[in-house]
Amino acid sequence: MPVYDYRCNSCGREVSLFYKTYKDYDAATPACPHCGSSDLERMITNVALQTGSRNYTGMTSGDMLSVLEGGNHHEVNELFRQSGQDAASTVQQAEVIKDAKDSAANSSKPATSSE
Numbered sequence: 001m002p003v004y005d006y007r008c009n010s011c012g013r014e015v016s017l018f019y020k021t022y023k024d025y026d027a028a029t030p031a032c033p034h035c036g037s038s039d040l041e042r043m044i045t046n047v048a049l050q051t052g053s054r055n056y057t058g059m060t061s062g063d064m065l066s067v068l069e070g071g072n073h074h075e076v077n078e079l080f081r082q083s084g085q086d087a088a089s090t091v092q093q094a095e096v097i098k099d100a101k102d103s104a105a106n107s108s109k110p111a112t113s114s115e
């Protein structure tokens with residue numbers, strides 16, 4: 001899902017707009033959710049940063065993980081394509097996150113003994 005960051009020239013807030021597809025983005029006229037102004041300036045902050053940072057064009061690790069866990073090959077491919085990262089390292093990263101999540105879930109879960 002494409003996400004675009006804008007700064008509203010009318011109220012000065014930073015807004016993130018979500019689109020289901022790139023086609024939707026092309027068709028849409030972005031408007032500020034705070035003041036309704038369409039005087040939005042696109043902020044290009046994440047694009048073209050191929051420095052090996054974990055900034056997957058605005059994706060959080062949670063989003064990334066949910067894509068990987070979702071098992072939708074198209075989305076996963078898209079994620080890799082957009083991130084420009086090596087697929088293996090991305091998966092490895094997600095596994096680390098997942099492990100952390102799993103162990104957190106296990107420790108917070110009351111032990112149910114079925115003996």
Ligand SMILES: [Zn+2]
Pocket residue numbers: 008009010011012013032033034035036037
């Ligand atoms: Zn505004």
